[in-house]
Amino acid sequence: MAEQILQVEHLEKYYQKKYVLHDINFHVDKGEVVTLLGPSGSGKSTLIRCLNGLEEYQQGTITFEGEQINPTEKNWQQIRQKIGMVFQSYDLFPNLTVMDNILLGPTKVQKQDKFAAKKEALDLLERVGLEDYANAYPRELSGGQKQRVAIVRALALHPDFMLFDEVTASLDPEMVRGILNIIQDLADVDHMTMIVVTHEMNFAQQIADRVIFLEDGHILEQTPSKQFFSATQTKRAQAFLDSMDF
Amino acid sequence: MSSWAIIQQSLPMFGKGFELTLWLSFIGIIGSIIVGIIVSLLQYFKVPVLHQLASIYVEVSRNTPLLIQLFFLYYTFPVIGIKFGAQLCGIIGLIFLGGSYMAEGFTGGFNGVSKGQLESGKAIGLSRWQLARYIVFPQGFSLSVPAMAANVIFLIKETSIFTVIAIPELTNTALDLIGMYYRSNEYLLVLVIGYAIILIPLSIILTLLEKRVRYGSFGN
Numbered sequence: 001m002a003e004q005i006l007q008v009e010h011l012e013k014y015y016q017k018k019y020v021l022h023d024i025n026f027h028v029d030k031g032e033v034v035t036l037l038g039p040s041g042s043g044k045s046t047l048i049r050c051l052n053g054l055e056e057y058q059q060g061t062i063t064f065e066g067e068q069i070n071p072t073e074k075n076w077q078q079i080r081q082k083i084g085m086v087f088q089s090y091d092l093f094p095n096l097t098v099m100d101n102i103l104l105g106p107t108k109v110q111k112q113d114k115f116a117a118k119k120e121a122l123d124l125l126e127r128v129g130l131e132d133y134a135n136a137y138p139r140e141l142s143g144g145q146k147q148r149v150a151i152v153r154a155l156a157l158h159p160d161f162m163l164f165d166e167v168t169a170s171l172d173p174e175m176v177r178g179i180l181n182i183i184q185d186l187a188d189v190d191h192m193t194m195i196v197v198t199h200e201m202n203f204a205q206q207i208a209d210r211v212i213f214l215e216d217g218h219i220l221e222q223t224p225s226k227q228f229f230s231a232t233q234t235k236r237a238q239a240f241l242d243s244m245d246f
Numbered sequence: 247m248s249s250w251a252i253i254q255q256s257l258p259m260f261g262k263g264f265e266l267t268l269w270l271s272f273i274g275i276i277g278s279i280i281v282g283i284i285v286s287l288l289q290y291f292k293v294p295v296l297h298q299l300a301s302i303y304v305e306v307s308r309n310t311p312l313l314i315q316l317f318f319l320y321y322t323f324p325v326i327g328i329k330f331g332a333q334l335c336g337i338i339g340l341i342f343l344g345g346s347y348m349a350e351g352f353t354g355g356f357n358g359v360s361k362g363q364l365e366s367g368k369a370i371g372l373s374r375w376q377l378a379r380y381i382v383f384p385q386g387f388s389l390s391v392p393a394m395a396a397n398v399i400f401l402i403k404e405t406s407i408f409t410v411i412a413i414p415e416l417t418n419t420a421l422d423l424i425g426m427y428y429r430s431n432e433y434l435l436v437l438v439i440g441y442a443i444i445l446i447p448l449s450i451i452l453t454l455l456e457k458r459v460r461y462g463s464f465g466n
Binding site: 052053054073076077078080081084085087089091092093094095096104105108109110150153154157 | 360362363365366367368369370371372373374376380381384385388
């Protein structure tokens, strides 16, 4: 059996009496790619934001690399270096150059050697085709370029696990492919463990080992990707797939 | 005497008032910015005790007129044995007033840094202090430039109230001259021009600065 890197058990999140996430249980194996699918408002983003402490949860446990996380802000600060996250809105730091955006984590948080970190950052930029933009400011980049920098910024910390939260949702259609290729490459070449929230069904089908389908804060099914896209276990998931144009 | 002659004769006196207004404003604004930064940092980091004191200061300062603050400093403080010269009273009063306005401007700037920026900072493992140092302060100070510029203009205009404690700045000079020679139209005209010479160019420079800062840092 593959080594599990993440276990989520009985996770609950609610505001007053309203549940946002209800009894969430799943695990992720090392090197596995899991996509979270579900209609808008089903709790996909909230769930992956819980996994690096950007959202609080009221009950349940998250265990990462064998250690149950004690969810204090101080602990999350350490854990976030191991769990990279890329957001829909890129959120590069506009006051810093591309290079400084990337180096901030490695040099200030992890105290990596600046020279080596810079060399690695340049290699990563080259990998995403942006080696000429190291000294540019975010405002000089297109949306797709910003998102590539955001991915590099997360990778520069050498995470063991990556979370992608609808990273192509605010991009122009012609930019989407480039970003998805980078993520695909991370899965195929680096065997990066990741959870991907996406509305790109073709991509989800291509990249995922397993699909977790959420609705109204519940996990309705967890199915190996091949099986999910040929015949879902639940009618609700099938209806969701039928509604998607792919 | 012709109006023109009246005006010409008064110019040396107005010149001195002009210099004093500029000097007191300059010291007052620098002091206000320093106090503003300290107060906004105390509030940002919620430093125990000090941040509550800072909030009380901000409320008192913003909700009392400078006129009354000056009366307090000049007439009431000596009663309890604290005595300053008029000019020092003016500067202290202006900093007491301006500090809270500047602090509110900086706090507004810090709060204006978007949630997404904070989250992406957290996501790369930045500590609370690092987040402040590399993300919130650089962006927040840029965001607070328009408020700071408005406060600078506001504080310069407030120096006209110094006349009530007989500091011979621009307004006091004009009122003195009017009292002596009863030529209010001429002296008031010079007074208005005196302030305009300071404020209009400054206002243009500050607007340019705002544009530059906006262009320099933003457009994520």
